[in-house]
Structure formats: structure tokens, C-alpha cells
Amino acid sequence: MKHRTLTLALLLTAAAAAIYVSVHAPRAAGAGLDTQRRRAAGQRRHPAAPRRPRIDYTKFSHTTAAHRRDSCASCHPTPSDNWTSVRARDSAFPDVTDYPGHASCLNCHRAQFFSGARPAICSVCHTSVSPRAGERHAFANPAESFARTEKGRTRPREFALVFPHDLHQDVMARLSRPGRGGVGVGFVRASFAQEALQKERPNSCSICHQTYRPRPARASSTPAPSPAPAATAALLPEGLLKTTPTGHASCFNCHWQEGGERPFSSDCAGCHRLLPQVRPPALPAGRDADAQLAMRAGFTDPFVVRKLLRRESATFAHDEESHRGIDCASCHTRIPAISTLDETTLKVPILSCGGGSGCHIGARPKKILNEEVDKRLADASFRCVKCHVNLGSEKPPRSHLDAVGK
Numbered sequence: 181m182k183h184r185t186l187t188l189a190l191l192l193t194a195a196a197a198a199i200y201v202s203v204h205a206p207r208a209a210g211a212g213l214d215t216q217r218r219r220a221a222g223q224r225r226h227p228a229a230p231r232r233p234r235i236d237y238t239k240f241s242h243t244t245a246a247h248r249r250d251s252c253a254s255c256h257p258t259p260s261d262n263w264t265s266v267r268a269r270d271s272a273f274p275d276v277t278d279y280p281g282h283a284s285c286l287n288c289h290r291a292q293f294f295s296g297a298r299p300a301i302c303s304v305c306h307t308s309v310s311p312r313a314g315e316r317h318a319f320a321n322p323a324e325s326f327a328r329t330e331k332g333r334t335r336p337r338e339f340a341l342v343f344p345h346d347l348h349q350d351v352m353a354r355l356s357r358p359g360r361g362g363v364g365v366g367f368v369r370a371s372f373a374q375e376a377l378q379k380e381r382p383n384s385c386s387i388c389h390q391t392y393r394p395r396p397a398r399a400s401s402t403p404a405p406s407p408a409p410a411a412t413a414a415l416l417p418e419g420l421l422k423t424t425p426t427g428h429a430s431c432f433n434c435h436w437q438e439g440g441e442r443p444f445s446s447d448c449a450g451c452h453r454l455l456p457q458v459r460p461p462a463l464p465a466g467r468d469a470d471a472q473l474a475m476r477a478g479f480t481d482p483f484v485v486r487k488l489l490r491r492e493s494a495t496f497a498h499d500e501e502s503h504r505g506i507d508c509a510s511c512h513t514r515i516p517a518i519s520t521l522d523e524t525t526l527k528v529p530i531l532s533c534g535g536g537s538g539c540h541i542g543a544r545p546k547k548i549l550n551e552e553v554d555k556r557l558a559d560a561s562f563r564c565v566k567c568h569v570n571l572g573s574e575k576p577p578r579s580h581l582d583a584v585g586k
């Protein structure tokens with residue numbers, strides 16, 4: 181606290197000085213311009229003179245060597261002061277939900293903090309570069325609110341997530357065993373996990389992956405509700421997608437700071453690994469579905485839209501009656517390798533559509549894949565619509581031909 185007061189006092193003094201300089205010393209500013217002109221002229225005379233690249237102090241990067249020198253905790257102490265106010269009371273847990281404070285930068289960046297009336301470096305965290313405005317951008321965690329901001333849409337991704345599914349499968353299986361009265365661990369968002377397990381076939385995956393917008397539960401005696409507006413009803417089935425964790429709620433109750441499983445919640449690098457190359461945050465163009473379809477189907481959550489655009493089969497609905505009872509692992513065959521940054525690990529093989537009893541693949545009686553492949557081979561203008569939206573107008577891939585024995 182003392183440090184903060186001191187820091188602010190320092191900042192304000194420096195800012196006042198900077199303003200003084202800019203108001204009272206126009207000649208100094210003019211001199212600066214002159215110097216620049218002279219330098220530019222000098223460069224023209226010596227075209228080979230090395231120019232130091234200008235450093236952009238509005239954009240922080242974790243890959244800069246000096247930023248990797250100290251531990252993650254040197255800038256991200258856990259928890260941040262605002263953790264109690266960022267989430268609703270019943271779902272709050274100790275977490276890093278704010279930017280590092282000034283103290284974590286000042287030792288190295290005194291010059292940038294005290295440069296002029298509008299130091300560029302402030303805008304890494306603050307919405308305006310003015311010494312008095314303390315307002316900050318949303319921090320990247322919680323991810324949901326951040327994703328809806330301009331910064332959230334444009335800041336590149338610097339980290340990959342480390343989540344070894346295989347190591348966790350045993351732990352989870354133990355916890356969700358029937359007869360244990362729900363989830364054994366008091367999950368950080370206990371209500372969230374309990375709900376998940378009650379609604380679905382209790383399996384360990386549902387602790388972290390829920391059905392997004394499940395089909396409305398219908399008692400068998402009540403008649404089906406009148407159909408949804410035609411526009412959405414026809415587009416995509418209900419209960420299409422599964423969610424994927426976007427934050428710490430499903431991790432920190434086991435990986436808490438004092439005495440939990442390693443990596444502790446304070447050990448950021450235990451779960452976040454720097455990527456060799458930053459990734460643009462932009463949404464992918466879309467494989468089977470595109471942004472227009474997502475919009476027309478009423479998906480606005482950027483995380484959900486991203487899932488839909490990544491899909492190869494946009495119409496596959498997890499919550500469909502006959503899909504719901506199938507074990508996740510019979511379709512998701514590469515669980516131990518899963519990484520959302522490597523598409524090949526996310527592929528659901530076409531053979532899993534056959535199921536044990538040849539649900540969608542088979543010659544007698546002719547199942548949908550066989551039927552669509554035959555029609556497509558006979559007529560190039562035929563579109564496959566059972567499992568696809570856009571991909572259905574392409575040529576059937578090798579995997580499909582193999583599956584039907586062509």
C-alpha cells in the first residue's frame with residue numbers, strides 16, 4: 181500500500197513536470213524537431229547507417245527476453261486485489277483477475293513511465309494515456325468479458341494451454357463415480373459442476389464440458405412446444421455444442437495455492453506455455469459453418485462461435501437423443517493428445533459415425549453416408565446435407581470413400 185502511494189506520487193510529480201515542460205518550453209520541443217530533421221538529413225547522407233528499430237511501448241510481449249527473466253509471479257501475484265468483485269459472490273474464488281501493478285514494471289521502465297505527458301506504456305493497461313485517468317482495459321481473465329472488448333478481439337495469443345487429459349481421466353473417474361453424491365471435490369463453481377452431472381449421464385468429462393444450450397427438457401406427457409421460429413429451427417439443431425473451459429474455475433479447486441495438486445494456481449507456467457509464435461486472435465474463416473451462419477443461428481458468444489467455425493461437421497448435435505448415451509471416448513478417439521492448437525488432435529473420425537451397430541454407415545440397409553456418397557458420385561451437383569453445411573458441396577474425402585468401401 182505504501183509502495184502504491186509512493187508510486188502514484190512519483191507518477192503525478194513526473195506528469196506535472198512533463199506538462200510543465202510541454203507548456204513552458206516550446207523552444208525545447210522545437211529543438212527536438214530540429215534534431216529530428218537533422219537526423220533525417222544525416223540518414224539520407226549515410227543510407228547504410230544502422231537505425232535502431234523503434235520500440236512500441238503500447239504492446240506488451242511475454243517473449244521479450246527481459247520479461248522472461250523473472251518468474252511469472254513477479255508480475256502476476258495471486259490472488260489479485262479485485263478477485264472478490266470480478267465474479268458474483270457465489271462463484272468467486274482466489275484468482276488473478278487484474279493487470280500487474282506499477283511496481284512490477286518500474287524497476288526497468290522508469291524512463292518510459294516518466295516520458296512526457298502521455299507515456300505510451302500506460303496504454304498496455306489503461307484505456308487512456310493520461311497521468312490521472314486510472315481506468316483500465318478489461319484484463320484477459322475472466323476471458324468471457326475480455327473477449328467482448330476491442331482489446332480482447334485484437335490482442336494476439338501468446339500462450340498454449342497445458343492440460344493433459346489422460347493424467348486427469350483417472351482422477352475424474354474416481355470423483356464422479358455414482359454413489360459419491362455428486363462431485364467429490366467442492367468445485368470452485370460447485371453449482372456448475374453439480375448441475376452438469378445431474379443433467380447428463382454422469383461422466384467425468386461433463387465436469388468441464390457441458391452441453392451449450394441443451395435441448396429443453398420435456399416431460400413425456402406434455403406436448404412438444406410449438407416449433408422455434410423457422411429461421412433458427414431449420415439452421416442448426418438444438419444442443420449442438422459442448423463448451424470448453426475458458427478459465428480457472430474448473431482447475432483451481434484441485435490446483436489451489438497452498439497444498440493443492442501441482443502445478444499450484446500461483447504457478448502460471450505450469451499450465452500456460454509460451455508459443456514459439458504468437459497466434460492472431462481473429463476467428464477462423466470457418467470450415468463447415470461460417471460467421472453468417474453462426475449469426476443467423478443466434479450464436480453470439482465468441483467462444484461458441486469459434487467452436488462452430490472450427491467444426492468439420494456443423495450439424496452434429498451432442499444432445500441428440502441417440503448421441504447422448506454414447507461414451508464420449510468412442511467418438512473422441514485421441515483424448516490424451518487433445519490440444520486446441522493442433523487441429524489434427526481434434527478430429528472425430530468418420531468411422532465413429534458408424535457406431536457399434538452401423539448407425540450411419542452400412543450398405544444393407546443403406547445408411548445415410550452410403551446413400552449420400554452414391555448420390556454425390558452419380559451427380560456432381562448433389563450436396564451432402566446430413567452432417568454438413570458448406571463442406572457437403574465438396575468432393576467426398578478419402579475417409580468417406582474408405583468408410584463405405586468405394
Ligand code: HEC
Pocket residue numbers: 239240242246247248250251252253254255256279280284304320321335336337338339448449452453
Ligand atoms: C514482466 C511482467 C510479466 C511477467 C514476468 C509475466 N507476465 Fe503475464 N502479463 C503481463 C502483462 C503486463 C499482461 C497484460 C498484457 C496485455 O493485456 O496486453 C500479462 C498478461 C498475461 C496473460 C493474458 C494475456 C495473454 O497474453 O494471453 C497470461 C495468460 C499471462 N500473462 C501469463 C503469464 C505467464 C504464464 C507468465 C510466466 C511464464 C507470465 N505471464 C509472466 C506481465 C507479465
Ligand code: HEC
Pocket residue numbers: 235236237238239240241242244246247249255280281284285286287288289301304
Ligand atoms: C527486468 C526488466 C523489465 C521488467 C520488470 C519489465 N520490462 Fe518491459 N521491457 C524490458 C526490456 C529490456 C524491453 C526491451 C525493449 C528495451 O530495450 O527497452 C522491454 C520492452 C517492453 C515493451 C515493448 C514491447 C516488448 O514487450 O518488447 C513494453 C510495452 C514493456 N516492456 C512493458 C512492460 C510492463 C508493462 C512491465 C510491467 C508489467 C514491464 N515491461 C516489466 C525490461 C523489463
Ligand code: HEC
Pocket residue numbers: 184188191278279280281282285292293294299301302303304305306310311312313314315
Ligand atoms: C502493467 C499494467 C499498468 C501499467 C503499464 C500502468 N498502470 Fe496504472 N495501474 C495499474 C493497476 C493494476 C492499477 C491499480 C493498482 C492498485 O489499485 O493498487 C493502476 C492504478 C493507476 C492509477 C490510480 C487509479 C486508481 O483508481 O487508484 C493511476 C493514476 C495510474 N495507474 C496511472 C498510470 C500511468 C500514468 C501509467 C503510465 C505512466 C500507468 N498507470 C501504467 C496498472 C498499470
Ligand code: HEC
Pocket residue numbers: 383385386389420421422423424487488490491492493494496498503506507508509510511512526527528532
Ligand atoms: C457420437 C459421437 C460423439 C460423442 C458420443 C461425443 N462427441 Fe463431442 N464431438 C463430436 C463431433 C462430431 C464433434 C465436432 C468435430 C468436428 O466437427 O470437427 C465434437 C465436438 C466436441 C467438442 C468441441 C466443441 C463442439 O461441440 O464442437 C467438445 C468439447 C466435445 N465434443 C466434447 C464431448 C464430450 C465431453 C462428450 C461426452 C459427454 C462428447 N463430446 C461426446 C462427436 C461426439
Ligand code: HEC
Pocket residue numbers: 342343344347348351352355365388425430431432433434435441442443450451
Ligand atoms: C479433480 C482434481 C483436478 C482438477 C479439477 C484438475 N486437476 Fe490437474 N491434476 C490433478 C492431479 C491429481 C494431478 C497429478 C496427476 C499425476 O501426476 O498423476 C494433476 C496434474 C496436472 C498437471 C501436471 C501434469 C504433469 O505433467 O505433471 C497439469 C498441467 C494440470 N494438472 C492442469 C490442469 C488444468 C489446466 C486443469 C483445469 C482445466 C486441471 N488440471 C484440473 C487433479 C486435478
Ligand code: HEC
Pocket residue numbers: 252256257258276319320321322323339340341343425426427428431432435443444445446447448449450451452
Ligand atoms: C492449473 C492450471 C492453471 C494455472 C496454474 C494457471 N492457469 Fe490460467 N488458465 C488455465 C485454463 C484452463 C484457462 C482457460 C483455457 C485457455 O485459456 O486456454 C486459463 C486462462 C487464463 C487466462 C485467460 C485466457 C488467456 O489465456 O488469456 C489468463 C489471463 C490466465 N489464465 C492467467 C493465468 C495466470 C496469470 C496464472 C498464474 C497466476 C495462471 N493463469 C495459472 C489454467 C491455469
Ligand code: HEC
Pocket residue numbers: 341343345348349352384385386387388389423424425430431487508509512515518519520521526
Ligand atoms: C478438468 C477439466 C477437464 C476434464 C475433466 C475434461 N476436459 Fe476436455 N478439455 C479441457 C480443457 C481445459 C480443454 C482445452 C485444451 C486446450 O486448449 O488445448 C479441453 C479440450 C477438449 C476437447 C477439444 C475441445 C475443443 O474446444 O475443440 C475435447 C473434444 C475434449 N476436451 C474432450 C474431453 C473428454 C471426452 C473428456 C472426458 C474423458 C474430457 N475432455 C475431460 C478440460 C477438461
Ligand code: HEC
Pocket residue numbers: 492493527528529530533540548549552553554556563564566567568571572573574575576577579580
Ligand atoms: C454421417 C455424417 C457424415 C456424412 C453423411 C458425410 N460426412 Fe463428411 N465428414 C463427416 C465427419 C465426421 C468428418 C470429419 C472426419 C473426416 O475428415 O473424415 C467429415 C469431413 C468431411 C470433409 C473434410 C475432410 C478433410 O479432411 O478436410 C469433407 C470435404 C466432407 N466431409 C465432405 C462430405 C461429402 C461430400 C459428403 C457426402 C457424400 C459427406 N461429407 C457426408 C461426417 C459426415
